[in-house]
Amino acid sequence: MGEVILTMKDIDKSFPGVHALDHVNFEVKRGEVHALMGENGAGKSTLMKVLTGIYQKDSGSIVYKGQETEFHNTREAQDAGVVIVHQELNMVGDLTVAQNIFIGREPKKGFRIDDKKMIEDSKKLFQDLNIEINPKEKMKNLTVGKQQMCEIAKAISHKAEVIIFDEPSAALTEKEIADLFEIIRDLRKKNLGIVYISHRMDEIKTITDRVTVMRDGGYVGTLITKDSTKEDIINMMVGRVIYEDPKQESAVPADAPVVLKVEHLNAGKMVQDVALS
Ligand SMILES: Nc1ncnc2c1ncn2[C@@H]1O[C@H](COP(=O)(O)OP(=O)(O)OP(=O)(O)O)[C@@H](O)[C@H]1O
Numbered sequence: 001m002g003e004v005i006l007t008m009k010d011i012d013k014s015f016p017g018v019h020a021l022d023h024v025n026f027e028v029k030r031g032e033v034h035a036l037m038g039e040n041g042a043g044k045s046t047l048m049k050v051l052t053g054i055y056q057k058d059s060g061s062i063v064y065k066g067q068e069t070e071f072h073n074t075r076e077a078q079d080a081g082v083v084i085v086h087q088e089l090n091m092v093g094d095l096t097v098a099q100n101i102f103i104g105r106e107p108k109k110g111f112r113i114d115d116k117k118m119i120e121d122s123k124k125l126f127q128d129l130n131i132e133i134n135p136k137e138k139m140k141n142l143t144v145g146k147q148q149m150c151e152i153a154k155a156i157s158h159k160a161e162v163i164i165f166d167e168p169s170a171a172l173t174e175k176e177i178a179d180l181f182e183i184i185r186d187l188r189k190k191n192l193g194i195v196y197i198s199h200r201m202d203e204i205k206t207i208t209d210r211v212t213v214m215r216d217g218g219y220v221g222t223l224i225t226k227d228s229t230k231e232d233i234i235n236m237m238v239g240r241v242i243y244e245d246p247k248q249e250s251a252v253p254a255d256a257p258v259v260l261k262v263e264h265l266n267a268g269k270m271v272q273d274v275a276l277s
Pocket residue numbers: 015016018020038039040041042043044045046047
């Protein structure tokens with residue numbers, strides 16, 4: 001890990017009726033993968049949206065590369081090298097891969113879009129990432145995993161210095177996650193600051209250097225990943241000690257009447273021959 005590239009301090013943000021961020025602190029160093037963890041609704045995405053100019057903070061300070069910074073929109077953040085790969089995919093299905101990557105900033109030849117250059121530049125991006133995607137393919141014909149890779153290529157094409165992955169793995173296969181981790185390791189080697197949001201503890205242990213935990217919009221703490229156990233992290237997330245051992249006895253009397261019983265339930269590939277009562 002290198003020097004600190006980004007410091008968020010005392011960040012506060014409310015939506016009508018929701019105190020989404022309550023004086024949150026967060027820091028990223030160059031050459032670091034920093035996990036942001038917390039239960040659903042803890043404020044992880046909101047914090048990163050405040051960073052990248054999608055939302056404006058109510059108070060607090062953001063220092064990026066030594067300077068007090070406030071981005072007013074994602075364009076400003078991108079131009080400064082702070083990019084986010086969103087939880088939701090943001091690609092246009094009917095456009096090609098290359099068109100999606102360069103949307104809004106297409107290379108021009110005179111007054112016309114320089115398709116050839118756009119395709120060449122896309123090819124080069126994919127080469128750097130070691131992934132095989134045809135830039136001429138329509139986005140909607142790619143798997144979700146490949147679309148995610150395009151989002152990443154697009155992010156990197158902005159000369160990113162800080163890159164935020166908001167639950168990138170949710171829709172990826174195991175092979176695609178392995179590819180993604182290769183890319184992240186490579187970005188770390190290139191000294192980028194990387195934020196990795198995920199609920200999957202195994203991934204956090206595999207790919208991250210530090211972990212910051214949030215709970216109910218608040219900052220709980222920051223740990224060094226290799227010095228922490230999964231239980232340490234979970235305890236910080238939920239705010240109470242979790243007992244891993246299953247309970248031996250049910251609180252419900254054995255002769256209580258059954259109110260719902262399911263047998264041999266099938267629904268698609270994921271649900272097969274399920275029984276519960
Ligand atoms: N645009 C918005 N308007 C109103 N409330 C919002 C908005 N965005 C987020 N919130 C609220 O702020 C809180 C934090 O949400 P956020 O999406 O940051 O959580 P998260 O940690 O990313 O959760 P998840 O793991 O489910 O993605 C939640 O209570 C959410 O409902």
